[in-house]
Every structure is written in structure tokens, then in C-alpha cells.
Amino acid sequence: xxxxxxxxxxxxxxxxxxxxxxxxxxxxxxxxxxxxxxxxxxxxxxxxxxxxxxxxxxxxxxxxxxxxxxxxxxxxxxxxxxxxxxxxxxxxxxxxxxxxxxxxxxxxxxxxxxxxxxxxxxxxxxxxxxxxxxxxxxxxxxxxxxxxxxxxxxxxxxxxxxxxxxxxxxxxxxxxxxxxxxxxxxxxxxxxxxxxxxxxxxxxxxxxxxxxxxxxxxxxxxxxxxxxxxxxxxxxxxxxxxxxxxxxxxxxxxxxxxxxxxxxxxxxxxxxxxxxxxxxxxxxxxxxxxxxxxxxxxxxxxxxxxxxxxxxxxxxxxxxxxxxxxxxxxxxxxxxxxxxxxxxxxxxxxxxxxxxxxxxxxxxxxxxxxxxxxxxxxxxxxxxxxxxxxxxxxxxxxxxxxxxxxxxxxxxxxxxxxxxxxxxxxxxxxxxxxxxxxxxxxxxxxxxxxxxxxxxxxxxxxxxxxxxxxxxxxxxxxxxxxxxxxxxxxxxxxxxxxxxxxxxxxxxxxxxxxxxxxxxxxxxxxxxxxxxxxxxxxxxxxxxxxxxxxxxxxxxxxxxxxxxxxxxxxxxxxxxxxxxxxxxxxxxxxxxxxxxxxxxxxxxxxxxxxxxxxxxxxxxxxxxxxxxxxxxxxxxxxxxxxxxxxxxxxxxxxxxxxxxxxxxxxxxxxxxxxxxxxxxxxxxxxxxxxxxxxxxxxxxxxxxxxxxxxxxxxxxxxxxxxxxxxxxxxxxxxxx
Ligand SMILES: Nc1ncnc2c1ncn2[C@@H]1O[C@H](COP(=O)(O)OP(=O)(O)OP(=O)(O)O)[C@@H](O)[C@H]1O
Numbered sequence: 085x086x087x088x089x090x091x092x093x094x095x096x097x098x099x100x101x102x103x104x105x106x107x108x109x110x111x112x113x114x115x116x117x118x119x120x121x122x123x124x125x126x127x128x129x130x131x132x133x134x135x136x137x138x139x140x141x142x143x144x145x146x147x148x149x150x151x152x153x154x155x156x157x158x159x160x161x162x163x164x165x166x167x168x169x170x171x172x173x174x175x176x177x178x179x180x181x182x183x184x185x186x187x188x189x190x191x192x193x194x195x196x197x198x199x200x201x202x203x204x205x206x207x208x209x210x211x212x213x214x215x216x217x218x219x220x221x222x223x224x225x226x227x228x229x230x231x232x233x234x235x236x237x238x239x240x241x242x243x244x245x246x247x248x249x250x251x252x253x254x255x256x257x258x259x260x261x262x263x264x265x266x267x268x269x270x271x272x273x274x275x276x277x278x279x280x281x282x283x284x285x286x287x288x289x290x291x292x293x294x295x296x297x298x299x300x301x302x303x304x305x306x307x308x309x310x311x312x313x314x315x316x317x318x319x320x321x322x323x324x325x326x327x328x329x330x331x332x333x334x335x336x337x338x339x340x341x342x343x344x345x346x347x348x349x350x351x352x353x354x355x356x357x358x359x360x361x362x363x364x365x366x367x368x369x370x371x372x373x374x375x376x377x378x379x380x381x382x383x384x385x386x387x388x389x390x391x392x393x394x395x396x397x398x399x400x401x402x403x404x405x406x407x408x409x410x411x412x413x414x415x416x417x418x419x420x421x422x423x424x425x426x427x428x429x430x431x432x433x434x435x436x437x438x439x440x441x442x443x444x445x446x447x448x449x450x451x452x453x454x455x456x457x458x459x460x461x462x463x464x465x466x467x468x469x470x471x472x473x474x475x476x477x478x479x480x481x482x483x484x485x486x487x488x489x490x491x492x493x494x495x496x497x498x499x500x501x502x503x504x505x506x507x508x509x510x511x512x513x514x515x516x517x518x519x520x521x522x523x524x525x526x527x528x529x530x531x532x533x534x535x536x537x538x539x540x541x542x543x544x545x546x547x548x549x550x551x552x553x554x555x556x557x558x559x560x561x562x563x564x565x566x567x568x569x570x571x572x573x574x575x576x577x578x579x580x581x582x583x584x585x586x587x588x589x590x591x592x593x594x595x596x597x598x599x600x601x602x603x604x605x606x607x608x609x610x611x612x613x614x615x616x617x618x619x620x621x622x623x624x625x626x627x628x629x630x631x632x633x634x635x636x637x638x639x640x641x642x643x644x645x646x647x648x649x650x651x652x653x654x655x656x657x658x659x660x661x662x663x664x665x666x667x668x669x670x671x672x673x674x675x676x677x678x679x680x681x682x683x684x685x686x687x688x689x690x691x692x693x694x695x696x697x698x699x700x701x702x703x704x705x706x707x708x709x710x711x712x713x714x715x716x717x718x719x720x721x722x723x724x725x726x727x728x729x730x731x732x733x734x735x736x737x738x739x740x741x742x743x744x745x746x747x748x749x750x751x752x753x754x755x756x757x758x759x760x761x762x763x764x765x766x767x768x769x770x771x772x773x774x775x776x777x778x779x780x781x782x783x784x785x786x787x788x789x790x791x792x793x794x795x796x797x798x799x800x801x802x803x804x805x806x807x808x809x810x811x812x813x814x815x816x817x818x819x820x
Contacts, residue, residue: 209689209740210682213487214628219646221483222638229281229450229474231617233264240267242296245336250292253332260285260616261450267293275423275442277395279430280450281474282611283587283618286426287326290391291333297388298363299337307341307361310382313389314414315366316407318397320346320558321565322585326393327366340364345371348558355379369398369406376413385417394584395425396604411441428611429473429604450474472641473607479614480621483634483644484652488627488737492692493685494652495524495597496532498623499575501655502593504546510591511575512582514609516598516716518553520742521577523709525551526702527743528577531691552578583608587615594622598713599633599728601720603640623647629732636727656684663687689740696743703744710742 236258237247250256259267262280269276270293280286294313298305305312317323327344334340343362345354347370354371359381365372375382392398398407414421423442451474475481486494495513502509515521533547550568552561568576569588576582583605591613600606606624613620624644626633634644656662657677662684696706714735720728736747 209489209493209686213489213737214734216485216487216628216649217631219483219485219626219631219634219644221634221643221645224638224641224643225472226643227451227472227474227641228477229284230261231281231284231476233259233261235259235264237292240271240292242292243299243336246292246295246299246333249333249335250288253335254288254329256285256288260289262286262448263289263292265448265450266290269446269448270294270422270424271296273422275445276425276448277430277442277445278424278426278448280428280448281476282428282608283476283615284428284450285616286428287329287393287587288333290393290424290426291329294364294389294391295330295333295337295340298340305340305363307339307363309363309386310358310361311363311365311384312340312386313364313391314372314384314387314410315364315391315393316369316372316398316410317366317393318368318403318584319581319586320348320368320561321552321582322394323366323368324562324565325585325587330364330366334364342366345375346558347371348561351375351378355381358382369403369410373406373409376409384414385419387414387417387419388421390414390421390423392423392425394427394608396427396429396431397584399425415441429607431471471639473603475607475610475642476614476617476620478617478619479610480619481610481624481642481644482622482647483624483626484647484649485626485628485631486649488734489740490649490653490685491597491625491627491741492743493688494649495595495625496528496688496692497653497655497685498595499528499547500532500659501652503573503575505655505658508573508590509593510571510573510588511593511595512588512591512609512612513575513577513595513597514583514600515577515579517709517712518555518579519705519712520598520709521551521553521579522555523705523742525549525577526705527692527695528575530695531688546573548574550574550576552576552582554579554581580605580609582612586612588612590618591615592620594620596622596624598716599624599626599630602724603637603642606637606642607640630727632727633724636724650678650681653681653685656681656688659684662691689743692743693745697745706742706744707748710739710744710748713738713742 237250237256260280262278262284266276266278266286266289270290278286278289280289298312301312315326317326323344323346327342330342334342340363341361342364343357343366345358345365345367347368349371351374354375358375358379367375392407397403423445425442425445484494499511499513502511513524515524528547529549533549548571550564550571552564552568556564564576565586568574572590576588580600582588583600585608594610594613596606596609600609610620610622613622624633637644654677657680696702714730714733717728717733718730739745739747
């Protein structure tokens with residue numbers, strides 16, 4: 085009930101959340117028990133508002149012993165008899181063992197009870213969820229790109245040392261389609277706009293002709309010439325990766341010096357390197373602007389090449405100002421320069437924008453040339469090529485619809501499926517904010533990595549978590565990136581900082597736990613697997629209210645197959661750590677199986693909640709992670725607001741996905757329109773007659789931002805606005 089109130093408070097608009105309780109999955113005993121509980125809930129909570137909030141306090145402190153025990157008295161003969169079943173309390177039911185709360189120990193300390201869980205207090209995970217609609221991915225015209233050609237680098241008239249380096253150092257022999265089409269164009273001195281699927285070798289497609297050009301320059305290139313080529317990339321890790329590739333390519337041509345500038349590194353050291361001379365300069369936009377403004381020794385008079393890798397990202401709003409400044413600095417000397425834009429998701433609009441600073445660029449779309457177009461469904465409307473994206477042929481794309489409350493357990497179950505019960509899996513999980521990455525890392529490490537067979541701090545060996553996001557120190561970022569690159573199995577929890585360009589070997593699964601901000605970002609995220617002709621899989625999590633995103637993707641020729649949430653959760657049957665109270669026997673009926681899965685999911689959620697509520701620090705971390713998730717949710721572009729709108733979120737349910745037992749107070753109270761809250765009784769009376777004030781979406785968002793987590797930020801709406809804007813545009817990409 086408290087959750088219901090909160091949800092209604094954030095929006096007086098019609099809410100799309102389905103309130104109907106789906107009972108189809110329940111056994112008759114459960115239906116009976118649930119009916120009983122509902123009538124009891126009505127009797128206990130609905131007559132008085134105050135009793136609901138009183139109960140919420142009880143749940144939070146766990147101290148009002150008498151009242152709580154009254155609520156816990158088992159009534160039904162079903163699951164409650166085993167003390168693990170839920171006691172429905174709106175959405176905040178509890179399961180407790182017969183122990184006095186004073187003896188309650190919090191996770192991770194274990195009492196000698198069955199499964200080491202003396203105290204379980206959790207929500208009813210499987211009740212009051214919105215119905216899960218079937219997802220029908222519309223028919224699309226599948227466009228495929230052939231990755232490899234039979235052509236070799238020898239055909240290109242390159243310097244023999246360059247060809248040898250390709251063979252021996254980079255281990256490449258035949259050209260990919262994009263290389264075959266791009267290298268001759270760039271070697272002829274023309275500008276180009278290049279689009280080809282992720283992991284198809286675009287870096288070498290510009291790297292090879294550039295090195296061929298530089299090594300042939302007469303008089304011979306000197307360090308003191310300064311930058312002859314400038315490569316702009318949106319993230320630090322990508323800058324580092326491109327720099328390493330140039331180090332390899334330039335091995336035989338030692339007189340040409342590559343260098344990297346990126347946020348997080350020491351400016352002083354970079355200035356010194358610039359003074360000494362860097363010929364191939366790779367940089368993030370923000371840091372380059374920084375040096376243009378502050379480093380006298382940076383000069384662009386000799387620049388002959390400008391590369392914008394991930395050009396759509398670099399050209400979009402977040403970097404517009406930086407890029408204008410860079411182009412002005414580069415254009416000033418007025419030397420003839422070759423310009424190249426590359427991305428897997430370049431659209432006509434962007435190429436037109438880019439053409440302003442380019443000279444009759446050649447447009448290279450691999451799917452038009454050497455690729456083959458496969459009509460998967462002739463009835464489907466033909467797509468304009470600029471709108472349709474190509475994903476790797478051997479990428480298997482899935483979507484799973486999961487109600488918010490079950491998100492956390494479902495992600496955990498999926499990770500266990502892959503990393504505990506399958507061999508050699510390397511996963512990347514995309515999450516919408518840095519705080520949420522940190523939170524999930526701590527939570528999973530504590531709850532999933534705990535080894536039940538040891539009392540020591542030894543962790544399970546099959547789960548190795550890594551993290552990558554924009555709020556990490558640069559040394560940590562680089563270390564994590566390299567460690568994850570080299571590991572054979574592991575789970576990288578990250579934000580979109582890892583979505584573009586990164587070439588992480590042998591990644592088997594991409595999980596989009598929070599949906600991407602656009603179809604293009606979807607393509608880049610899934611593109612971290614199935615690279616250069618390899619196999620890979622992806623899984624997109626959506627809530628029932630977000631399923632229209634499948635149509636958005638279909639508009640770009642992306643088709644997904646549905647995975648069922650129950651099938652993911654079923655893995656928990658294999659994990660004895662989350663055993664239900666009843667004796668589980670695999671020969672029992674399908675209904676009993678389903679029941680056991682639900683119990684185990686509840687046990688897992690309980691572990692998460694116990695960890696989160698064990699102390700104030702973890703509670704605050706969970707709350708700020710929830711807050712950051714909500715904030716990120718408000719930054720979806722207006723074109724996707726019909727799919728991802730904050731008013732469609734159920735706060736109480738979203739809170740569960742952060743291990744919180746209830747929607748935190750403050751989120752609701754500051755935005756409430758409940759007339760009973762009025763201090764002025766007369767006014768309150770008048771107000772009571774009126775329907776709740778309809779808030780504009782702006783008001784709702786600003787209310788949301790004024791929650792308890794932001795105490796101290798209250799009244800700083802300007803800086804808040806700034807932060808939000810920044811977050812939406814380029815939160816994870818580099819600004820310096
Ligand atoms: N001709 C080739 N033969 C074999 N491997 C290649 C070839 N060209 C590039 N590769 C390898 O393919 C991988 C992907 O290349 P690259 O990172 O350049 O792809 P991309 O098209 O830029 O991807 P994204 O769009 O994700 O940035 C790299 O490991 C690279 O070394």
C-alpha cells in the first residue's frame with residue numbers, strides 16, 4: 085500500500101502499470117492463502133492511513149516486536165507452515181523464523197539455522213507484479229555484412245615492412261570487407277565516411293593507409309614536426325586501445341612517434357610529451373581542448389589527417405562544443421587534410437553534418453558493397469539504409485521481460501547460470517549509472533561470491549567481478565580494463581563507458597540490465613561480442629512497460645528472440661545455497677518445481693535485502709544507487725519517452741531491485757499531493773475535496789530530485805540541472 089501511494093504520488097497521469105494480481109500461476113492452496121492475506125491486509129491497513137506508515141516504520145527498525153509478531157502469525161496451511169512463506173502485507177510481507185528479533189543477526193553472520201538464515205524478512209516477489217506481455221519482435225529485413233574477403237594486404241602496394249607487421253605482429257592476413265573498400269580510397273587521398281558493423285576492423289581500415297602515408301613522407305617525419313595525424317575517440321579506454329594499435333603498426337617506422345592524451349592522466353607529463361613531439365596524436369575531445377587552451381607547444385600546422393572514430397558519438401551534442409573548438413584550431417593553418425569519419429551507426433543526417441568540414445567525402449557502407457542483403461521477410465517494409473543498423477551475423481540477440489521487483493534476482497540467476505554452471509563465460513553487464521555499478525559489485529561480491537563451504541573469507545572461484553565506469557580513478561580504470569581484457573572468465577559491470585569501440589577478447593555475453601539510450605547505443609553495446617566473425621550472445625532486460633523498445637529496435641532492422649524469465653530463474657534449482665524450506669525432490673510436479681524456484685528466488689532476494697539492511701552504510705549506498713538509477717531514467721531522449729518515462733516506474737518495485745524493502749521515504753513525501761499531509765486543517769479540508777493536483781512532468785522530475793538522498797542539494801536546482809544535463813549527454817564519456 086505504501087508503494088501504491090508513492091507511485092500515485094509521482095504521477096497523477098494515468099499510470100500504465102497493471103495493478104491486477106496475476107494468480108494464474110498459483111496453486112489453489114496459494115490462491116486461498118493469498119485471498120486470506122489480502123482480506124487481512126485490507127482489514128489491518130486500509131481503514132487508517134497511519135497504520136500503513138506505522139508498519140513501514142516497523143519493517144525498517146524491526147523493533148516493534150509485538151505488533152510485528154501479530155502480523156507474522158501463520159494462518160494458512162500452505163507455505164507459511166514452513167516459516168519461509170510470505171505474510172502478505174501489501175507488498176511488504178515478511179518471512180521470519182521463530183526467533184525473537186532481539187536475537188536477530190544480520191547477514192553475513194550466520195546462525196546455526198537451516199541454510200544459515202535465522203531471519204528472513206522480504207517482500208513478496210511474485211505478487212502484485214505487472215503482467216508480462218508476450219514480446220513479438222516485428223519482421224525485419226535482415227541486412228548482413230560479410231566480415232572477411234579473400235583479398236590479401238599484399239595487393240595494396242604497401243611498404244613491405246608494414247605488410248610484415250600486419251602478418252607477424254597483428255596476426256592478420258586477409259582483408260575484411262571494410263578494409264578492402266576503405267584502404268584504397270584513403271590511399272588515393274580522398275576523405276571518407278565509413279560505416280560497417282562493430283568488430284569488423286575499422287581501426288586498421290584507417291590505420292594502414294595513414295601509416296603508409298606517414299612512412300613515405302619526404303622529407304622524413306621528425307618528432308619536432310608535431311602532430312601529422314589527429315585521432316579523436318570518445319573514451320579513454322578507446323584512446324589507449326587505439327594508441328596501442330598504432331604502437332604496433334609503427335614498429336618498423338621508429339621515427340614516427342605515436343602519443344595519447346586523455347582525461348585522468350597528468351597534464352604536466354602530457355605537456356612535456358607534446359613539447360618533445362607527437363606525430364600521431366590520439367586523444368579524447370575534452371583533453372585535447374584542454375591542451376589547445378593551455379599548452380603553448382601544441383601546434384597543428386603540419387596536420388594531414390583527422391580521424392573521428394565513433395564519429396556519431398563524437399559529433400553528437402555532448403561533444404559539439406569541444407569538436408568545434410578542435411576543428412577551428414585544426415583549420416587555422418589551412419593545410420590540405422584528409423578527413424575520415426567512422427562508426428557502426430553513422431546515419432545520413434550525421435554524414436551531412438560532417439560533410440560541412442569534409443571535401444567530397446566518399447561514402448562507404450559495407451552492407452551496400454561486398455555484403456549481402458538477405459530478405460528475411462519479404463512482406464516487411466523496406467528500410468532506408470540510413471535507418472537500418474547491421475549487427476554481426478553470428479550474434480544471437482535475446483530479450484527478457486522482467487518486472488522491476490525481480491530484476492535483481494533475475495540478473496543474479498543469469499550470472500550464476502553462465503558462470504557457475506557453464507564453462508568459460510565472459511560477460512559484460514551494462515548498467516545506467518556509476519553508483520549502481522558500485523552497488524551491484526559490492527552486493528554480488530558479498531552475496532553471490534560467498535563460499536558456503538568455508539568459514540574463511542575465501543570466495544567462490546567461478547565468479548570474478550570487474551567494474552568500469554567514469555567515476556573511477558584513471559589508474560584503476562586502466563588496470564580493470566587490462567585485467568578484464570586478459571581474463572578468460574569474468575563479469576564486467578560497467579556503464580556506457582565500455583559501450584563504444586572496445587575490443588575485449590572472447591566476450592560471450594552482453595547483458596543490458598538497464599536499457600540503452602538509443603538503438604545506436606544498443607548496437608554498440610552488443611557489438612562488444614561476436615567480433616570479427618566470432619560467435620556471441622546478448623540479452624536485453626526490459627520491464628513490462630518498456631516492451632515497446634523492441635519495436636524501436638525493429639525500426640532499425642534489429643530483431644530479438646524472447647527468453648523467458650522463469651527459465652532464467654530456474655537455474656536457482658541447481659544452487660543449493662538458495663534451497664527452500666521444503667524438501668526438494670526433482671521428481672515432483674511441474675507446479676512444485678515452479679514453487680521451489682519461487683522460494684529460492686525469494687531466499688536470494690532476502691539475502692540481498694539482509695545485506696543491504698545490515699548497516700546504515702550499505703543502506704545509504706543502495707539508496708544512492710536507486711537515486712542515480714532514477715536520475716538516469718529521466719535522461720532518455722524525448723523520442724524514447726513513450727517507452728522510458730519516469731512516470732511508468734513503480735518506485736517501490738524499483739527499490740526492490742536495489743535490495744531495499746520499501747520505497748525510501750522522502751522520495752514520496754516531498755512529492756506527495758496527499759491532502760491529509762496539510763498542516764493547515766482548513767486548507768487541508770478544502771484540498772481534500774479537490775482531486776490531487778496534476779503535476780507536470782517537469783515538476784515530477786524536480787520533485788524526484790529533491791529527495792532525501794540529495795539532502796544538501798536542495799535549493800541547488802541550478803547545479804542539479806547542470807549535473808543532470810551533463811549526465812544525459814556525456815556522463816560516461818570524457819570531458820577532460
Ligand atoms: N584483417 C583482419 N583479420 C583479422 N583480424 C582483424 C583484421 N582487421 C582487424 N582485425 C581484428 O578485429 C578486431 C576488431 O577490430 P576493430 O576494433 O578495428 O573493429 P571496429 O570495426 O573498429 O569495431 P567497433 O565498431 O566496435 O569499434 C581487432 O581485434 C582487430 O585486431
